[in-house]
Amino acid sequence: MNSYKVILVAAGSFAACSPAFSQSSVTLYGELDESIQYVHNTGGQHSQISLQGGQIGTNKWGLKGAEDLGGGLQAVFRLENGFDINNGKAKQGGALFGRYAYVGMKSDSYGTILAGRQYDTLMDLVYPVQPNNYLYYFTTPGDVDNSDGNARINSQVKWLSPVWSGFRVAAAYSFGGVAGSMGSGQTYSFATSYTAGPLMLAAGYSHADQGNPTLSTRGTSTYGSLFLSPVNEAYSTAKAINIARAGAKYSIGPVTLGGYYSYSEYLPDAYSKFRIAERYNNGSIYANWNITPFVLVQVGYDLLKSHGDSSATYNQVTLTGDYLLSKRTDVYASASYGHASGHNGLGVAQAVIADSFPAAGNASQTLVFLGMRHRF
Incomplete structure (x- = not known):
């Protein structure tokens, strides 16, 4: 028997004696989004024209996979990178997989447990009723309530339930990892949703500790930064951030009507640069119209009011159209x-x-853009 036949016989014997291998899959996916935008009143200037990526989509690529372990149980993972399409640099502070990096188990009967870097539970269950689940620039100015998910959570363990008669619940906890203080830098959240035909209701709450300065430094937290703009920049030294969001949507044929309310508070302590808690009340309403299967039009209005350490009012209106090629x-x-x-x-x-x-901008700002998105 020549060596080739020996190899075939050995391989066949191994296959016959080995247990059956489970089914698994790995998917490479991504999205490219680019636009040309015009802004009236920005950075102290009257106008600006520029290329800008990620306007209604996200420039990203990732890997996700699942392995069937039998009995309705799967091992799952996800790695996702965000990048700037105009210079190729990584987003999320330059992290290789700054959008997602987790591994976990999924059960048909008991739900899903994930561990790693991911969103809080409000993004899982409340986000689907929000206007930015469809198109963008309909949500809270400055994202002070994390309604657009700018703050992802590190070192988080999350449980997502299966759907029980239309209900779903989720809970998550993130370990601060600070020696001598379990609470320093910790994050936790929980949320629930209910779907019945064309109606969906959802609500959730999250808490983020910003770090105990006696054991670490202020800002040492598993919670990503929400300090993106002057709306809340003065409160970056907050001891903790509490956020509650609730919303609903209802579909009538090709039209979907919805809205959400959020309450956010930035709490001070002796190490903060402000002394009175700053609180934000935000309301957003929207309407979507699928004119045809290829054309979506969305209009929305948002009102944000702050009070406490300072008081301000922000009004915002947006009209967006999307056409599927x-x-x-x-x-x-x-x-x-x-x-x-x-x-x-x-x-x-x-x-x-x-x-x-x-x-x-100054007291007012106008943003207009035209863009293209491709998903793979």
Whole structure:
């Protein structure tokens, strides 16, 4: 028997004696989003025209996979990188997998447990009723309530239940990892949702400790930063951030109506640079119309009011249209206007449209853009 036949016989014998291998899959996916935008009032200047990525989508690529372990149980993982399409640099502070990095187990009967870097539970269950689940620039100015998920959570263990008669619940805890203080830098959240035909209701709560300065430094937290703009920049030394969000949506044929409310508070201690808690009340309403299977139009209005250490009011309105060229490619156009009044803790309040890329304007700001998105 020559060596080739020996190898075949050995391989066949191994296969016959070995247990059956489980089924597994790994998917490479991503999204590219680029636009040309015009901004009136930004960074102290009258106008700006520039290329900007990630306007209604996200520039990202990732790997996700699952292995069937039998009995309705799977091992799952996800790694996802965010990047700037105009210079190729990694986003999320330069992290290799700054958007997602987790591993876990999924059970048909008991739900899913995930461990690693991921969103809080409000993004899992409340986000689907929000306007930015469809298109962008309809949410809270400055993202002070994390309604757009700018703050991801490190070292988090999360449980997501299966769907029970339309209900779903989720809970998560993130270990601060500070020696001598379990609470320093910790994050926890919980949320629930209910779906019945065209109606969906959802609510959730999250708490983020910003670090105990006697054992670490202020800002040492498993919770990512929400200090993206002058809306809440004066409160970056907060001891803790508490956020509650609740919303609903209802579909009537091709039209979906919805909205959400959020309450956020930034709490001080002796190490903070402010002394009175700053609180934010935000309300957002929207309407989507699928004119055809290929055309979506969305309009929305957002009102944010702050009080406590400082008091300001932010009004924002957005109109966006999206046209599908194929299942994976679409083009879009959007126009937003924002206006601010009062004080933000640093001085006169400045208009900020959702968590947009342009710098804050003066009392008003206009954002218009035209773009293209491709998913793979």
